Amino acid sequence: MKKLIQFKNIVKNFDGKLVLKGINLDIYENEFVTLLGPSGCGKTTLLRILGGFLTQNEGQIIFDGEEISNVPSYKREINTVFQKYALFPHMNVYNNIAFGLKIKKEPKDIIEQKVKRMLKLVNLEEYADRNVTEMSGGQQQRVAIARALVNEPNVLLLDEPLGALDLKLRKEMQQELKKIQQEVGITFIYVTHDQEEALTMSDKIVVMKDGEIQQIGSPTDIYNEPVNQYVANFIGESNIMDGMMLEDYLVMFEDKKFKCVDFGFAPNEKVDVVIRPEDLDIVPRAEGKLKGIIKSVLFKGVHYETIVETKVGTSITVKMMVSDDHPVYNEGANEKISANDFYLDMEDVEELDEATIVARADAQAWDPETDEFISIKEISYTIQKENGSYPVTFSTAAGTSVTVNMIVKDENRVINKEYQEQIFAVNFFKKADEIHESIALETDLKTWANASAWSLEDDTAVEITNVKYDFDSETITPGVYEVTFATEGYEYKVDTTDCYEIGDEVGLIFQPEDIHIMSKDS
Amino acid sequence: MKQYRTMALPYIVWMAGMIVAPMLLIVLYAFTDKGNDVATIRFSLENFARFFSDQVFMSVLKRSLFIAVITTAICILCGYPIAYVIANRSEKSKLFWILLITLPTWINMLVRTYAWMGILQDEGIINHLLSLVGLGPITMIHTSFAVVLGMVYNFIPFMILQIYTSLTKMDKSYLEAASDLGANRIQSFLRVTLPLSIPGVISGITLVFLPAVSSFFIPKLLGGGQYVLIGNVIETEFLTSGDWNFGSAISLVMAIIILFSMYLTKKADTDPAANGKENA
Numbered sequence: 001m002k003k004l005i006q007f008k009n010i011v012k013n014f015d016g017k018l019v020l021k022g023i024n025l026d027i028y029e030n031e032f033v034t035l036l037g038p039s040g041c042g043k044t045t046l047l048r049i050l051g052g053f054l055t056q057n058e059g060q061i062i063f064d065g066e067e068i069s070n071v072p073s074y075k076r077e078i079n080t081v082f083q084k085y086a087l088f089p090h091m092n093v094y095n096n097i098a099f100g101l102k103i104k105k106e107p108k109d110i111i112e113q114k115v116k117r118m119l120k121l122v123n124l125e126e127y128a129d130r131n132v133t134e135m136s137g138g139q140q141q142r143v144a145i146a147r148a149l150v151n152e153p154n155v156l157l158l159d160e161p162l163g164a165l166d167l168k169l170r171k172e173m174q175q176e177l178k179k180i181q182q183e184v185g186i187t188f189i190y191v192t193h194d195q196e197e198a199l200t201m202s203d204k205i206v207v208m209k210d211g212e213i214q215q216i217g218s219p220t221d222i223y224n225e226p227v228n229q230y231v232a233n234f235i236g237e238s239n240i241m242d243g244m245m246l247e248d249y250l251v252m253f254e255d256k257k258f259k260c261v262d263f264g265f266a267p268n269e270k271v272d273v274v275i276r277p278e279d280l281d282i283v284p285r286a287e288g289k290l291k292g293i294i295k296s297v298l299f300k301g302v303h304y305e306t307i308v309e310t311k312v313g314t315s316i317t318v319k320m321m322v323s324d325d326h327p328v329y330n331e332g333a334n335e336k337i338s339a340n341d342f343y344l345d346m347e348d349v350e351e352l353d354e355a356t357i358v359a360r361a362d363a364q365a366w367d368p369e370t371d372e373f374i375s376i377k378e379i380s381y382t383i384q385k386e387n388g389s390y391p392v393t394f395s396t397a398a399g400t401s402v403t404v405n406m407i408v409k410d411e412n413r414v415i416n417k418e419y420q421e422q423i424f425a426v427n428f429f430k431k432a433d434e435i436h437e438s439i440a441l442e443t444d445l446k447t448w449a450n451a452s453a454w455s456l457e458d459d460t461a462v463e464i465t466n467v468k469y470d471f472d473s474e475t476i477t478p479g480v481y482e483v484t485f486a487t488e489g490y491e492y493k494v495d496t497t498d499c500y501e502i503g504d505e506v507g508l509i510f511q512p513e514d515i516h517i518m519s520k521d522s
Numbered sequence: 523m524k525q526y527r528t529m530a531l532p533y534i535v536w537m538a539g540m541i542v543a544p545m546l547l548i549v550l551y552a553f554t555d556k557g558n559d560v561a562t563i564r565f566s567l568e569n570f571a572r573f574f575s576d577q578v579f580m581s582v583l584k585r586s587l588f589i590a591v592i593t594t595a596i597c598i599l600c601g602y603p604i605a606y607v608i609a610n611r612s613e614k615s616k617l618f619w620i621l622l623i624t625l626p627t628w629i630n631m632l633v634r635t636y637a638w639m640g641i642l643q644d645e646g647i648i649n650h651l652l653s654l655v656g657l658g659p660i661t662m663i664h665t666s667f668a669v670v671l672g673m674v675y676n677f678i679p680f681m682i683l684q685i686y687t688s689l690t691k692m693d694k695s696y697l698e699a700a701s702d703l704g705a706n707r708i709q710s711f712l713r714v715t716l717p718l719s720i721p722g723v724i725s726g727i728t729l730v731f732l733p734a735v736s737s738f739f740i741p742k743l744l745g746g747g748q749y750v751l752i753g754n755v756i757e758t759e760f761l762t763s764g765d766w767n768f769g770s771a772i773s774l775v776m777a778i779i780i781l782f783s784m785y786l787t788k789k790a791d792t793d794p795a796a797n798g799k800e801n802a
Contacts, residue, residue, distance in 0.1 A: 053698050073701045080702045086695035090717045099713070100703035151703065 001028040004064060004154065004187055005050065011058035012045055012211075019045050020056070021211040027155075027189065027204075032181050034190045034198040036234070037208035043191045044083075046208075047157050050189070051080045064154070079148035080157040084164065085140045087132040093119075093143050094128040100151040118146040121180060138169045145180065155187045162197065174200050195235050199223065207231050223276075228518050232274045239280070239492045243273040243517070251517060254290060254310060254490060262517040272518040277493040279514035282306065282500065288507015294500045295491060303495045308508055313466065314416040315486030318449050319427040320469075322435065324478050333398035335374055339363035340429040345450075346410040349385045357381065361404055362434070363394045374398075381406065421462055425451035425485050435476050442467040451485045462487045551770035569771035579755065579772075586752040587779075589666065590735035593673040594681075597730045598723060600674070601681035605722075606715075608682075609689035620686065623679050635672055635743050642668050642744070664746035672740040677733055681726035688722025689715070724787050732780055752776060 005027040012020040019042045035043035048054040052073025101111045119125045122142035162170045178201045181188045198205050199219045207214040215227045226232035243253030248263035253273045292310035327338035339361040365374040381392035395401035413424045428448045438444045453462040466486040555564045608619040642662040652658035700710040738753030759769030
């Protein structure tokens with residue numbers, strides 16, 4: 001096959017923001033190439049540069065052996081199907097399609113012949129006289145394709161052409177586009193953020209992120225051998241675990257060693273391990289390479305998406321004391337002040353300062369008439385590094401004051417020896433009103449309980465992904481409630497045809513060739 | 523729904539009193555004799571017969587229509603390029619130019635027309651400048667040139683604004699599509715921009731032609747006594763001759779001509795499919 005288009009180090013910035021950071025890409029004749037990536041990754045910009053609607057700041061575009069950067073769009077042998085079709089509203093279907101041919105001043109009978117053939121190709125023979133504004137999205141889409149193809153371009157650019165269609169129509173059009181591409185035998189360059197669309201239609205997929213190409217390859221290559229975590233996540237659902245490459249063909253994750261087919265990594269190199277959901281099988285627990293319990297089952301139409309948890313996250317449960325304390329009212333000064341008791345960890349005592357105390361006690365004073373805050377001038381307390389309860393008094397300049405207790409306690413942490421993880425959280429006091437007003441309750445609960453988790457191996461933070469509580473924040477009344485914080489366990493998504501019960505103890509098996517290893521640094 | 527309808531009541535009363543009633547009065551006057559009172563109404567078509575049979579009135583009518591058509595045509599020919607240039611400038615500069623275009627309309631039309639009298643007079647600034655280089659004097663005031671100039675000057679902002687609006691509303695992707703399909707800038711303009719801006723041109727025509735055909739003070743001031751247009755005739759009938767019946771009849775004829783011309787322009791506008799086929 002012949003190289004048709006070569007992008008050489010294309011750089012583009014908009015107002016100083018780099019959207020393309022040096023793109024190098026070769027596109028061959030008769031290929032169906034998909035530029036895939038999330039919005040803002042630069043894929044549309046690259047397409048528009050090729051179409052001639054934008055000019056790159058650096059780099060060259062070679063088209064059929066010639067540099068075309070300075071060739072205006074109307075002279076390029078490239079046609080585009082625009083995102084919102086851009087059909088001319090003042091023309092009917094026939095005239096929209098004939099537009100390019102009329103510009104080229106082709107004879108009338110040739111134009112008619114070609115337009116008729118295009119209408120047939122896109123299944124719109126009956127619609128020649130129809131006004132384009134009266135057509136459905138799918139029909140407009142076909143007109144746009146016909147209008148571009150009738151000019152017999154060497155390359156057709158398609159900018160998210162199916163984005164505006166509903167799911168069913170989109171699937172139909174995907175097949176139809178592929179069929180049309182094979183029939184006319186020209187290069188299609190297709191821009192989309194839909195990975196499934198890319199996998200279905202393309203000969204070659206170019207995965208982009210932040211103005212850079214992540215990976216170029218066939219759909220199977222990209223799917224089975226993603227070069228990094230980003231690509232693996234973007235292309236299809238995946239299980240990605242931290243692992244270590246012990247030697248060629250031997251990887252360790254979840255503290256177990258597994259044979260694999262990858263090689264060429266440094267000994268003990270830290271890697272990401274990818275196993276696709278469809279490559280995992282659920283077996284009786286005793287036969288499994290990994291053991292776990294069924295955490296959730298989701299019916300997906302043709303299969304069940306079953307989540308198997310092989311490691312339970314580290315969790316800690318704390319008490320939330322809900323009160324409906326009324327603020328202290330100083331009638332003479334016309335001031336109100338409020339604060340609540342709070343728990344402190346032994347280790348926090350040394351670093352304790354006034355700002356922290358105010359924040360933790362949620363101390364505030366205000367004028368009840370204007371609702372304006374009044375600053376707290378004085379904080380008096382004594383504290384020792386011992387379990388116990390220590391009073392703290394907050395007062396304003398006018399002498400309005402409130403006293404609450406700081407309760408120092410250790411044993412605010414849970415250590416998970418097996419997975420070298422530690423989680424920390426403290427009991428806390430809250431007013432019912434504050435809970436009612438919370439708009440992001442889980443985040444607030446984490447803040448109030450000072451909850452955090454980290455790895456004991458390297459002290460890095462571990463995300464707390466589960467916050468469990470058993471109350472309704474809208475209707476909560478004073479009392480004591482339990483809140484549980486937990487880190488994420490190891491979970492595997494498995495595609496199964498059988499439906500398992502949640503809580504079933506099962507095993508997981510997979511083949512060495514199903515393990516895909518990705519280097520951490522790429 | 524109910525309460526919304528009651529909210530419209532003041533407007534209905536206003537429209538009935540200020541628009542419908544005077545219109546009906548004009549119709550009534552047009553179809554009756556002079557010297558009616560409430561008790562005795564005598565219907566007659568004599569006013570219309572007089573208007574259509576009198577050669578003088580007919581030539582005034584023709585002249586008025588002719589002047590209005592010329593004015594509208596000049597407004598399109600000058601206004602379109604101006605609107606096009608402004609519409610293709612940067613956002614900031616667009617605002618500035620549109621401000622410049624609308625600025626004169628902040629000043630009373632009469633005052634501006636008086637200013638033109640001063641400029642065009644035999645001893646006005648133009649003839650003065652011409653005499654410095656040994657030319658002129660050229661008689662400009664009280665000619666059809668002066669009348670058309672005054673009308674174009676007064677009404678062209680409406681044309682520019684209408685075309686400008688339709689050009690800026692146009693989706694730029696149509697131009698990209700045209701360029702993509704091989705059209706250079708001139709072809710893109712002729713085949714895409716121009717046809718898509720026709721609605722703007724048509725509402726511009728309505729806004730220029732209507733005041734131009736019925737204007738009376740511009741021909742009075744710039745055309746002098748010699749240059750009579752239909753607006754002046756109506757004015758004279760009402761204010762000088764006191765023949766309200768005849769004046770109403772002429773007004774009615776004008777209203778019908780205007781309605782008919784609006785109908786024609788509307789028809790040309792709202793038939794995009796026909797427009798498309800014609801190119802096939």
